[in-house]
Amino acid sequence: MTDESTPAFHRRVAEELEARYGSDPRAPAGWREIQTWHWEQAGAYTSAIETALTITETRITRLDFGGARQWTERVLTLLERIDVKDRHPYELRACALALAVLEFGGQYREGLEYARRMLRAAQRLNNTEAEARALLGVGRMQRELGQLAQSEAALQSVRSLASRDDLSDLEAEARLHLAKVHQLQGRHLEALQELQLAREEHENDDDKLKLARVLTGIGDVYRVLGAHQEALTFYTRALSLEQGRGSLIGQAILKDKLALVLLNQQKPSDALVSAEESLDLRRRINDVVGQARSYIVIGAVMSRLGRHEQAMESYRRAYELQELTQNPRGQCIALIHLGDAACALRQPQAALLHYERALALARRDRDQIGIARALERLGDLHYAQEQSVQALARWNEALRIRETLRHVDEADALRNRIRAIQPAE
Numbered sequence: 001m002t003d004e005s006t007p008a009f010h011r012r013v014a015e016e017l018e019a020r021y022g023s024d025p026r027a028p029a030g031w032r033e034i035q036t037w038h039w040e041q042a043g044a045y046t047s048a049i050e051t052a053l054t055i056t057e058t059r060i061t062r063l064d065f066g067g068a069r070q071w072t073e074r075v076l077t078l079l080e081r082i083d084v085k086d087r088h089p090y091e092l093r094a095c096a097l098a099l100a101v102l103e104f105g106g107q108y109r110e111g112l113e114y115a116r117r118m119l120r121a122a123q124r125l126n127n128t129e130a131e132a133r134a135l136l137g138v139g140r141m142q143r144e145l146g147q148l149a150q151s152e153a154a155l156q157s158v159r160s161l162a163s164r165d166d167l168s169d170l171e172a173e174a175r176l177h178l179a180k181v182h183q184l185q186g187r188h189l190e191a192l193q194e195l196q197l198a199r200e201e202h203e204n205d206d207d208k209l210k211l212a213r214v215l216t217g218i219g220d221v222y223r224v225l226g227a228h229q230e231a232l233t234f235y236t237r238a239l240s241l242e243q244g245r246g247s248l249i250g251q252a253i254l255k256d257k258l259a260l261v262l263l264n265q266q267k268p269s270d271a272l273v274s275a276e277e278s279l280d281l282r283r284r285i286n287d288v289v290g291q292a293r294s295y296i297v298i299g300a301v302m303s304r305l306g307r308h309e310q311a312m313e314s315y316r317r318a319y320e321l322q323e324l325t326q327n328p329r330g331q332c333i334a335l336i337h338l339g340d341a342a343c344a345l346r347q348p349q350a351a352l353l354h355y356e357r358a359l360a361l362a363r364r365d366r367d368q369i370g371i372a373r374a375l376e377r378l379g380d381l382h383y384a385q386e387q388s389v390q391a392l393a394r395w396n397e398a399l400r401i402r403e404t405l406r407h408v409d410e411a412d413a414l415r416n417r418i419r420a421i422q423p424a425e
Contacts, residue, residue: 010042032058036074045081049090052078056097063249063285065101072098092121092130099137103144106289106327109365112141132161132170136177143181146329146367148405152181172201172210179217183224184369186407191221212241212250219257228264235261252281252290256297263301272301292321292330299337303344312341332361332370339377343384351381372401376414388421 017035021027032055039048052075059068075094079087095118102111115137122130139154155178162171175198182191195217202211219234235258242250255278262271279294299314315337322330339354355377362370379394395414402411 014038108144172198292318308344
């Protein structure tokens with residue numbers, strides 16, 4: 001075989017693989033991976049990119065996010081081999097897949113960069129729907145990073161674009177994520193309004209999985225408001241929809257949420273069963289970030305049962321998993337819970353260390369909710385040690401954040417703490 005015939009040989013092999021296995025449901029595993037290599041050797045980089053994207057989508061469907069990320073990175077490398085004018089549609093698709101992988105893994109900062117890259121590609125293509133979907137990704141990542149004002153602005157832009165171009169399904173999805181932002185901002189009524197509108201859209205479309213997500217969101221608002229029975233009703237209905245569609249990740253999320261409701265209803269034993277079921281589901285699908293969240297819930301149940309050593313171990317495991325996935329917000333939450341467990345075990349110096357580490361992480365990432373939570377815990381710890389001046393400083397800083405975020409209940413609780421000791425000062 002001459003050097004000149006080599007590309008033709010690889011092209012022929014790639015084409016024969018497609019002809020033989022392209023529509024065969026019993027095709028051998030890995031044939032597309034082999035085909036991609038042959039396309040590359042043939043210099044047919046567009047075909048290699050298209051095949052690699054198909055592989056990535058398949059791996060995401062199978063919840064093989066590690067493999068999906070590797071193939072996404074391969075696509076992005078291959079893009080450098082084709083003309084710039086031909087790259088944007090493939091770049092858009094590859095970045096969307098990368099975002100899905102990173103979001104699942106809790107790597108929100110990196111995910112935000114891919115969402116912004118998507119946005120640039122969509123704008124170059126002058127594709128309004130793609131631009132709106134990219135902004136949706138930007139808003140989701142900003143919310144997870146605690147950048148609530150920026151997230152709200154991005155999601156409002158999505159809603160405006162979707163409404164203008166009659167993209168009703170996308171508008172409903174924007175409402176769902178906007179509701180989550182409003183909830184974090186303490187704007188619960190606005191969150192419910194957005195969710196009700198999204199619910200109507202998905203009920204009309206008979207989209208069971210999206211409806212389940214909306215019902216879950218409604219349950220979240222009721223749980224935060226202390227309406228535990230209403231939350232239980234919405235979570236239970238959402239779980240039924242997730243089970244009907246076979247969504248393991250949706251079931252796991254809801255079992256954790258049900259555990260929290262059951263805990264609030266003074267049913268810790270039932271809550272523990274639900275949380276452990278969630279952890280088992282998350283292990284089955286290798287959801288590392290989700291496992292960390294389940295350990296947090298299990299720790300909360302153990303704390304309620306007075307089993308503080310076991311709670312500490314659950315929180316420690318959650319922190320290790322969040323550190324593994326480089327999820328700063330998750331690390332911050334786990335550190336705060338570790339501080340709480342240390343307080344319960346009468347280990348004030350260990351608690352102080354955990355809270356200060358949480359505060360440093362939250363400040364670094366400008367996570368206002370994380371900053372407020374850490375400051376509140378530090379204030380409580382200082383007060384318990386009769387350090388009123390330090391306690392007041394921490395509580396007052398937390399109060400300013402809570403007032404800015406319009407967290408009414410949290411702000412009222414802080415004012416009560418401050419009033420209780422300020423006259424004595």
